[in-house]
Amino acid sequence: MDLTRTKALPIRHGKPKVLKMLLALALLLPAGFGIPAQTSYAAGISKPFPQQVDYPGMIKPSHVTQNAMNKSVSDYYDYWKATYLKHDLSSLPGGYYVKGDITGDPEGFKALGSSEGQGYGMIITVLMAGHDPNAQNIYNGLFKTARAYKSSGNPHLMGWVVADSPKAQGHFGSATDGDLDIAYSLILAHQQWGSDGAVNYLDEARTMINDGIKVSYVTTNNRLNLGDWDAKDALNTRPSDWMLSHFRAFYEVTGDAGWIQVIDNLYSVYDQFTAAYSPTTGLVSDFVVGNPPKPAPEWYLDEFKETNQYYYNASRFPLRVVMDYAFYGDPRGKAAADKITGWIKTKANGSPANIKNGYNLKGTAIGDYATAVFVAPFISAGTADSANQAWINAGWDWMKNKREDYFSDTYNLLNLLFITGNWWVPEGQAEQPIINLALNKPxxxxxxxxxxxxxxxxxxxxxxxxxxxxxxxxxxxxxxxxxxxxxxxxxxxxxxxxxxxxxxxxxxxxxxxxxxxxxxxxxxxxxxxxxxxxxxxxxxxxxxxxxxxxxxxxxxxxxxxxxxxxxxxx
Structure with a gap:
């Protein structure tokens, strides 16, 4: 049996006004994760940009060369870095942050950024090492900020607001997605630079995963709640937090098979939800609540009206789900990506420029213009099937030069890295490796x-x-x-x-x-x-x-x- 936003709405988190010995072997990656030959390596960098991995079963834009795609990504990174990456905190010298607007109550502080942006920036910076000679210094500065601005609820997590005041450090509760990306970036950083320097990235990752994320976010029903202020038996969850390939990396560095149970349960929640509310589109709402799962009501947690629709939270989900197929070969990830892609290609008449910034679950547009945080994940989802080549080519042309705001530009860059094969898979890092004598035996x-x-x-x-x-x-x-x-x-x-x-x-x-x-x-x-x-x-x-x-x-x-x-x- 199988138990198995408006134009300038860039970020969605607010603290609601209502309120083990590792014996596991790492999962085997699918065949084909070869790394292309490099003419030179920057000192101390194991995976310098560009890595240009060819994921098994995936496609890339076919009308441009890999070198051209790499150049587009590095140019976009240079623009993104100059525009959004800041280190001007008088209250935290040496601390870096990603500047971006927020929604939610900053509680009297002037918000400069968020834990979400911090997580995005840390992943991007690790992946761009080799192109950016200062990447590790920047990364360490971003991590310094993440640690200084610890959550008021769990000190192993980050408070969701960055503000230039020492009083903001430790003042705010957390937001799940930021911490998931931060912890994942630490695994990437260990792979990239090792953990013998100023920061022990692997130890920091394990502590954050085990004592922060697992303790505060993984619920008793194997879902993910919304922050460390939320209940452990909560049935509310945000599909943009369903970072399935992250959780496989968490399993690999901790040996905690509970992460596989979380993955299985989230796929089950997705299947139940879409069967009931979006069987044709495969879309999910910004927030999912209840058991069996259903869309949250409008204005859920005082966020915004469209919390029951496919809006600026849920728009990120197609990238998260297709990554699980690309990186680890889970056919459930492909099935979800294929359903979503089949619908949006028809809805947009094959043109990514026709995508709108919001849909109800049945597929009717509630938005009125194309923005990268909606377009780019739909293009990423399409890379799971060769039948989508024209769609991917058109999407690449739309994405590569798009310049908008913090939220769309940052998520666009993450998708550009994925589509070009420059988001590589971290290898397992289990401690005390012990041979599993039964592996692949009759x-x-x-x-x-x-x-x-x-x-x-x-x-x-x-x-x-x-x-x-x-x-x-x-x-x-x-x-x-x-x-x-x-x-x-x-x-x-x-x-x-x-x-x-x-x-x-x-x-x-x-x-x-x-x-x-x-x-x-x-x-x-x-x-x-x-x-x-x-x-x-x-x-x-x-x-x-x-x-x-x-x-x-x-x-x-x-x-x-x-x-x-x-x-x-x-």
């Missing part, structure tokens, strides 16, 4: 739910696949053949929602090819799902089995991954 199970849920899916290193047994039966089991006798001392079970309440871990050294004699090495009677990391005294084993005797749900047993750890052959 497996056998007592049953399978159906095609696509075979035993080997629990040993493929891919948290987008899983083994599932028949529903409603006990006992059930799954075992792996390590190929030879190994000394093992632990397993990690990454359960899907259908988990075992009572189970045993057993080992066998039978040489017959079909193990008969099993030895218990661990027994659990109070399993509650999630990730079970089980250590035991070293045992020799060729076969390792999970024997489930009592289900924790009415369904069956289901594992995303069954990992086996040890040190050497006996």
């Amino acid at each position: 497996a056998v199970s007592s049953s399978i739910e159906g095609s696509g849920f075979e035993a080997d899916k629990a040993f493929d290193g891919n948290l987008m696949s899983r083994w599932a047994s028949n529903e409603g039966s006990d006992p059930e089991w799954i075992y792996v053949d390590l190929g030879s006798v190994q000394s093992i001392s632990g397993v990690t079970l990454k359960w899907e929602a259908a988990y075992a309440k009572q189970y045993k871990i057993q080992v066998s050294t039978d040489s017959s090819g079909t193990p008969v004699q099993w030895t218990d090495v661990n027994s659990t009677t109070d399993g509650n799902g999630g990730v079970d990391e089980i250590d035991f005294s070293p045992h020799n084993a060729r076969y390792v089995r999970m024997l489930g005797s009592e289900r924790g749900t009415p369904y069956g047993y289901s594992l995303y991954e069954f990992e086996v750890y040890g040190t050497s052959s006996p």
Whole structure:
């Protein structure tokens, strides 16, 4: 079973007036993430611009050369940097910020920027290192500001407003999207420059993810709330925060499979929402509330009237969802991108210039002009299918020279980086790398739910696949053949929602090819799902089995991954 704005409205966040040991291996990236040969590398930079990655299954503009696209991006960055990147804070010398208007109450301060802009700027700066020789200094200055302007609710997060006053530092609550981008940028920064300098980017990322984002934003129902002022059981969420590929990077650096559960749940929320409210368009509203999910009402949280429509928050979603397909190959990301693209191409009669700045969920325009924060994500979504080549070419021509305001220009630049392959994928950075002896080894199970849920899916290193047994039966089991006798001392079970309440871990050294004699090495009677990391005294084993005797749900047993750890052959 599968449990599975007006013309100058640039930013939407306001504090509402109402108010673990890492054992996981990194996810395997799809084949084809080769980096082109570089004639030279700037000192200390591992991925200098341009990287010009060709994402598997994706297309780029075909009527211009890669060099021309790179030049357009670097020119746009130079313009963006000169226009919006500032370091004039008298209250924080050396602190950089991205200057942009806000909506919401600045509570007596003169707002200069936001955590949202800070996150965007930090991602952009990392990706442009190599073109910009000062990129790391700028990045560190942006990070300095993010840390100084900590949230009033959780000090591991950033307050949503930047203002030139020491009293603004620690005064404001947070906004989810800014912190997600900031934490993700720290992972990129570690990949780009390493973490042995003035800032330990990887440690900062892990702390922010584990002690900030996970603690304050991930709800008990595996959604994302709106800020650290929001409830942990909240059912309100903002689709512009559904940064699915970010969450895979969070998983890779923390080993916390809970991030995969968040991804799965958000895809489920999207499917439920669109089936009920936008089956033709695939659009989502600026805010989604309730269970089952539905559009928020107008004027939700006093933000603006169109909070129930596809407006200046939701306009960012197509980029976020297509990135999950481009970077990690999730077909759900492609399905969403294809539906949205199919609708908007028809609606705009094949011309990106005809896109409007707002639609209701059925696809009727509520806006009256084209702006990049709407156009650019629709073009990015189209890169998931070669049938959209003319659309991508026309969109590129529209985007590359568009100059508007902070919000549109900044999001336009992020899309330009993605479309040209200059937004690269950070590699996994798990601490204490330990060999998963079961990875890609033969497996056998007592049953399978159906095609696509075979035993080997629990040993493929891919948290987008899983083994599932028949529903409603006990006992059930799954075992792996390590190929030879190994000394093992632990397993990690990454359960899907259908988990075992009572189970045993057993080992066998039978040489017959079909193990008969099993030895218990661990027994659990109070399993509650999630990730079970089980250590035991070293045992020799060729076969390792999970024997489930009592289900924790009415369904069956289901594992995303069954990992086996040890040190050497006996």
